[in-house]
Amino acid sequence: MDWQIFLRKRKFAVFAVLFVITAGAAGLIAVGCGGEPEADSKKASNLSSVEETIPVYTISDPTGDWGYPSPYAHYRRGPGYIRMSLIFDTLVWKDEKGQIPALAEKWHYNPEENSYSFDLKKNVKWHDGKKFTAADVAFTFTYVKKHPYNMIDCSQVSKVEVIDEYRVKIYLSEKYAPFLNNIAEALPILPEHIWKEVTSPEEFIEPEAIVGTGPYKLLDYSREHGTYLYAANRDYYLGCPAVQELKFVKVSNEMAAPAMERGEVNFAQIPPEMQDQLAGSGFEIIKTRYDWALKLMINHRKDPLSAREFRHALAFAIDREALVENTRRGYALAGSPGLLSPDSQWYNQDVAQYSYDPEKSAALLTTLGYHRENGFFTKNGKELALEMLITPEYERDGQFIKQQLEKTGIRVNLKSMEPKTLDAMINDWKFDLALSGNGSIGGDAEILNKVILDQTFISARYDANRELTDLLGEQLAELDPGEREVKVRRSQTLFARDLPFLTLYYPDWYYAHDGRVKFFNTPKGISYGIPLLLNKAAFTDIRG
Amino acid sequence: MHINYWQEIKTNSLGRIGMALLVLVVGAALLAPVLAPFDPFAQTPDSLEPPSGLHLLGTNDVGQDILSRLLYGARISFVTAVAVAFAATALSLAAGAAAGLIGGHFEKLVMRLADALLVIPPMLVVIIAAAYIQPGMVHLVLLLSLLGWPAGARIIRAQTLVLKEKIHVRASRTFGAGPLFILKRHIIPDLGPVLTAIFIRGARRAVFMEAGLSFLGVTDPMTVSWGKMLYHSLKYVYLDVWQWWLLPVGMALSLTVMSFTLIGYSLEEAMDPRLRREKHA
Numbered sequence: 001m002d003w004q005i006f007l008r009k010r011k012f013a014v015f016a017v018l019f020v021i022t023a024g025a026a027g028l029i030a031v032g033c034g035g036e037p038e039a040d041s042k043k044a045s046n047l048s049s050v051e052e053t054i055p056v057y058t059i060s061d062p063t064g065d066w067g068y069p070s071p072y073a074h075y076r077r078g079p080g081y082i083r084m085s086l087i088f089d090t091l092v093w094k095d096e097k098g099q100i101p102a103l104a105e106k107w108h109y110n111p112e113e114n115s116y117s118f119d120l121k122k123n124v125k126w127h128d129g130k131k132f133t134a135a136d137v138a139f140t141f142t143y144v145k146k147h148p149y150n151m152i153d154c155s156q157v158s159k160v161e162v163i164d165e166y167r168v169k170i171y172l173s174e175k176y177a178p179f180l181n182n183i184a185e186a187l188p189i190l191p192e193h194i195w196k197e198v199t200s201p202e203e204f205i206e207p208e209a210i211v212g213t214g215p216y217k218l219l220d221y222s223r224e225h226g227t228y229l230y231a232a233n234r235d236y237y238l239g240c241p242a243v244q245e246l247k248f249v250k251v252s253n254e255m256a257a258p259a260m261e262r263g264e265v266n267f268a269q270i271p272p273e274m275q276d277q278l279a280g281s282g283f284e285i286i287k288t289r290y291d292w293a294l295k296l297m298i299n300h301r302k303d304p305l306s307a308r309e310f311r312h313a314l315a316f317a318i319d320r321e322a323l324v325e326n327t328r329r330g331y332a333l334a335g336s337p338g339l340l341s342p343d344s345q346w347y348n349q350d351v352a353q354y355s356y357d358p359e360k361s362a363a364l365l366t367t368l369g370y371h372r373e374n375g376f377f378t379k380n381g382k383e384l385a386l387e388m389l390i391t392p393e394y395e396r397d398g399q400f401i402k403q404q405l406e407k408t409g410i411r412v413n414l415k416s417m418e419p420k421t422l423d424a425m426i427n428d429w430k431f432d433l434a435l436s437g438n439g440s441i442g443g444d445a446e447i448l449n450k451v452i453l454d455q456t457f458i459s460a461r462y463d464a465n466r467e468l469t470d471l472l473g474e475q476l477a478e479l480d481p482g483e484r485e486v487k488v489r490r491s492q493t494l495f496a497r498d499l500p501f502l503t504l505y506y507p508d509w510y511y512a513h514d515g516r517v518k519f520f521n522t523p524k525g526i527s528y529g530i531p532l533l534l535n536k537a538a539f540t541d542i543r544g
Numbered sequence: 545m546h547i548n549y550w551q552e553i554k555t556n557s558l559g560r561i562g563m564a565l566l567v568l569v570v571g572a573a574l575l576a577p578v579l580a581p582f583d584p585f586a587q588t589p590d591s592l593e594p595p596s597g598l599h600l601l602g603t604n605d606v607g608q609d610i611l612s613r614l615l616y617g618a619r620i621s622f623v624t625a626v627a628v629a630f631a632a633t634a635l636s637l638a639a640g641a642a643a644g645l646i647g648g649h650f651e652k653l654v655m656r657l658a659d660a661l662l663v664i665p666p667m668l669v670v671i672i673a674a675a676y677i678q679p680g681m682v683h684l685v686l687l688l689s690l691l692g693w694p695a696g697a698r699i700i701r702a703q704t705l706v707l708k709e710k711i712h713v714r715a716s717r718t719f720g721a722g723p724l725f726i727l728k729r730h731i732i733p734d735l736g737p738v739l740t741a742i743f744i745r746g747a748r749r750a751v752f753m754e755a756g757l758s759f760l761g762v763t764d765p766m767t768v769s770w771g772k773m774l775y776h777s778l779k780y781v782y783l784d785v786w787q788w789w790l791l792p793v794g795m796a797l798s799l800t801v802m803s804f805t806l807i808g809y810s811l812e813e814a815m816d817p818r819l820r821r822e823k824h825a
Contacts, residue, residue, distance in 0.1 A: 254782050273592075274782060326587045326606050392775075395765050396606050400587055402766070414765040416679065 054516055057243040059534065060259060060268040064226015064250030069218060070209035071188045072201035076150050078439055078530035083248070085527065086230055086536050087127075088188030088212035091118055091137070092180060094527075095537040096520035099180065102238075103132065103189055103213065107180075111479075115171040116179060122166050124237045126191045127211045134168040139192035141170065147201050152186045152528065175477040177484055178444040186528040189213065215241040215536055226250035243517065243539045260512060267513040267534075272331040275510050283512040289521050290333050290341035290506035291442030291531030294394065296401070297426055297434040300462060300500045304384070305432060309364050311499045314433075315354035316361035317408040318401055324505050327396040335503030338492030339441060339451065343506075345524075346445045348489040351496035358408045365409070377409040385411040389426070389434040391419045397435055397504065427457040435504075443529020445488040448472055452495060460500035468494040552814035553807060562806025569800050573618040580612035584768050592780070595788050602788045604773075605780060610789055613768050614796060620769040621751050621800055624685060628750035631689035633743045636696030641731055643697070644704025645723045655701065658694035666691035670757055680764045684757065688750055696742040700735060707734050737811065744808035751800050770797050 066080035067073055069087055074080035093102040104118040124132035138160040145154065158173040172179065191211055198204045210218045215238070216230035228248040232241040251259050256268035257278055270278060275285045296318070304310045320334040333341065338351035362372070370377040370384055377384040386405075390398035395416060402412040412433070417425070425431050438458040440447050449472045451459050463469050468491060475487035511533050513519060519533040526535050553559035572579065581600075588607030595602045601610035639658065643651040670687050677683050707713060713730045721729075732739075757763050758771025770793050777790040 254779060257782055271780075271782060273780075322589075325589045326591070329591050329605070390765060396587075396776075398765055399585075400606070403585065403587065416763075416765045417674075 054243045056245045056247060057267070057517065057539070058247040058249055058265050060249055060251035060256045060265040061226070062250070062252045062256075062269070064248075065223050068205045068209070068221060068223075069228065070201075070205060071149060071190065072147070073205050073209065078526075078532055081151060081527060081530060082532060082534045083228055084188060085214065086216040086246070087210050087214045087218060088190070089214045090185055090187055090189065090527070091120075092184045093537065094185060094522050094524070095535070096522065098523050099185070100537070103137075104184070107184070109479075110169075113171065114175060115169050116184070117163075117167070117169050118184075120166040120168065121237055124213050125235055126193075126213055127217050127233060128191075128194075128208075130191065130193055132189075132191075132213055133165050134162045135165075136192045137168045137189055138162050139196065140187065140190045143190060143195060143201075144187065149187070152183060154183055154187060157183070175479055177476055177479055178446045181444040181524060182446055182528050213237070215539065216246060219245075239540060241536075241539045246539065257512070260514070266516065267511065267519070270510050270512045272329070272508055272510050275512070278512045282515075284515045286511045286513070286519055286521070286533060288509040288511070288531055288533060289343040289442050291343065291525055291529065292437060292439040292509070293335055293339060293341065293441055293506050294397065294435060294437040294504045295335075295339075296502040296504055297431070297436050297460070298499070298501050299429055299432050300460070300464075301429060302432065304368065304379075305386075307368060308498055309368055311502075312354065313361045313364040313368075313408075314405070314410070315499060315502050316357045316364065317410065318404050318502070318504070319356035320504055321356070322404075323397065323400055327400050328505065328507060331508040332505040333508075335505045336492075337496035337499060337503060339448065339495065339503050340445075340492060341441060341506045344442050346448075346485065346488045346492075348492040350489075351493050352499075354499075354502075358404075361408050370409075372409050375409060376406075376411050383411060384409070385413060386432040387413045387415055389422050389431050390414055390416050391422055391435070392416055393419075394435045401435075423457045439531045440525060440529035441506075442531055443525045445475060445484070445491075447529065448488065448491055448495070449476065452491075452500070462498065462500035464500075465494055465498050468498065553810050556810035556813060558806045559810025562803045562808075562810065565799050565803035566807065569618050569796075569803065570622055572615050573622040576612075576615040576619055580609070580615045582609035582612045584608060584612040584616040585766070592783065592785055594784070601792055602785065604785075604789060605776060610773075610792070613773060614770075614792055616768040617770040617773060617793070618796065618800075620681070620767055621754060621797070624681070624688075624754040625747040625750045625800075625804070627685045628688045628692060628753075629743045629746035631685065632692035632746045632750075633696060633739055635689060635693035636700055636742055637732070637735070637739060639693060640697035640700025641704045641727055641735070642723075644701040645708060645727060645731070651701070654697070658697050661691060661694045664691070667753065667756065667760075670753075671760065674757075674763075681767065684754065684763060688753055692746055692749065696746070699738060699742065703735055703738050704731055707731050737814075740811055741808060744804050744811065748801050748804035748808070751797070751804070755797055 061079065063079065066077065066083055067075040069083040071084055071088060074084045089102050091102060091104040092107065093100055101121070103120055103124060105121050107116055107118045109116055118137070120132070120134055120137065126132055141154060141157050141160040144152070156172050156174065156176040156179065157170055159171040161169040161171070163169055194208045194211055195201070215233050215236045217233055218228065219231045220227070220229040227250065230246040232244045234240055249265065251265060251268065253269050253271055256265060257270050257274045259265040260268055260278065260283060261281055279285050296314070298305050298311055298314070300306055300311065315337065324330060324332045324334050336342075336347070336349070336351060337354055338348050340347045342349070365377050365384075370379045388398055388402065398414050402414055405412050422434060422436065426434050426436060436458065438451060450456070452462055453459065453469065453472060455461055471487050471491045471494065475484050475491060478484040478487055511519070517538050519538050520535065521533065522535050525531050553563055586608065588603070590603055591605050591607040593599055593603040599609050599611065601614065604610055604613070639654050643654040666688065669691055670684070673683075673687055707730065708726070713726060716726055716730060754763070754769060755771030755774065758767065758769040759775045763769065763772070773793045774790065774797070777786060777793065780786070781790065
């Protein structure tokens, strides 16, 4: 008898436990993103309003793996930063209209002491539940001084003073106009209680390395498959993100459209030819701004490319309009020799244009002592031949440029290689010509300093023009927007005149999405100028 | 074993098909400048045009005539196949026959080298080499030949060990013949069928590898090859262009490989009495 009663009681207990679990789970699903009242959530959200929640949102990416999304372990490219930015917040951020508060509630510049004061938000918690304070901000700046974060240059910051628990003052060593865009909007703030013990940040890939304050927490990452899975941070201080689970999957751009039509992917970059078909199927299409440029890198430290007139001859021999028509089927904008595109607020249209003129090119080569023999220019009995490095992706552009230069009389030998090898060859000056690109040209005008003076492979590393070098330094320190614009425009004029590299075109990039998330082009690019659409602010803004 | 190869291929139906296909490819390769309606390199703004009277197979992404490139692509495939097959077979013969005839430490050394090369994937070596040398036709042929001899050398060595013990070879040695004389007068003629099989196998492999390497982008970017055509056409599979761009190239490649396979098969039948017996049983 006792045995049967025990069994009955046990069965009841099992049912009771199951009921509680089921009810609890149903409750959690019904509440969706945490237990915060909806009104409070909306009020708290400075990013944008939430109208409905999306359980899962899938984003396709042709590369897949962009590294572990901790600040020091992600790959040093825009998509790597984007994946990290979902977990880590900055002091300031940008939405479609411009700057918005993030970890900092408000801020102002103190001209007398060349510092910025930030009042921090008080309701912010790290993903592990610890309180975010001004000490974390001060720690981050100290930490990046010791362990430089390659994507963001904080060398201009001289000191960080903690005023109280939620106020901090950042002192600059010299006047630095892009501080808000390039540091306050770009530097991910780290939790002091975790990172203070970390001595090798690049190797720190423990679960604690991805404790941030951002709208998402990382649930899963697979380097092999190139996938990421994020879950919404229920306690996010700007309101719970509407997308509950965010997935990144590896799908080639060619296969993205069928994947979207099958409902496997919600957002993807698509080939331009697919835009009409996908628009007809009800998808929304967005074209990004011209914030990325393909450049013809020129080894200006080597003869004969060190002669400015020779570089002009190259530019006159390449028809950039025809290049766009032929190799991009018209889906690009011919480049401006001043680098910046018409989409940039700093764009100067009055720079030397080098419109296609093979005769002028030939004339310039003749003045440099070359003469034509059997269709090709020669000097001192030696044929004029240049080697051009390309990657398989830009093979068509390489072939077109080779044909155009050879039509003028400059022999070109193409050499195809992997992108990383090409970057290394450029870095070591082991090239004559090379096709290479970079983004962020829609961001702050400091990009000109980065691609002209910096000692990286995306840069021309050109300091032969004293006026240009001085102007680029001055524009960084110029806090008057009007004065700064004048200097930036003049810099473009001088750069186009010396032409240490030639901007070939800005490609059209099309993205398609199902319309549930309102994506937008971020003014001056995401953070320091990333020309992509995956701004974390978009994931809180849902169309009904 | 003296065989009339031409007669064998002619009387074998598979051999006839294989030979017909090969003649087609060689004909296309030789007559490409005459048959091609356009310059295969000329880029025009008329990109991704469907087949028409002007462009029988349409145009590619940069407005080049696909038919013209298909015809010129046959040249690369054929030249690579013949050059690699010839060089690799010559190396196989030199290494295998010398190892078999000389023996001793030399044989051990050559065979261990062959073993070492056999375990290295040739594609990988070519991809790594392409990072350091200018990728081009000559380098490609050299690399594929240098990496393609070990399998053939093993077969030739085994055959040489058998042949050198034959009575007529031993008699020749008794009368004072040196290794070179024996190789030239007795071994090579008797190795004929084996060499032919190795040559055909090498040619088939070279066509496939050249296409694969072009597809991976480690050959000269200006080369007009079927592998490169496949690489570019696969970027546009979401459009209808695959029907007149991807399909003809894939078929041409398959038919070329098939032609070598069928010829090789018919020769194998001729050389292997067991296969003949089964056929005539």
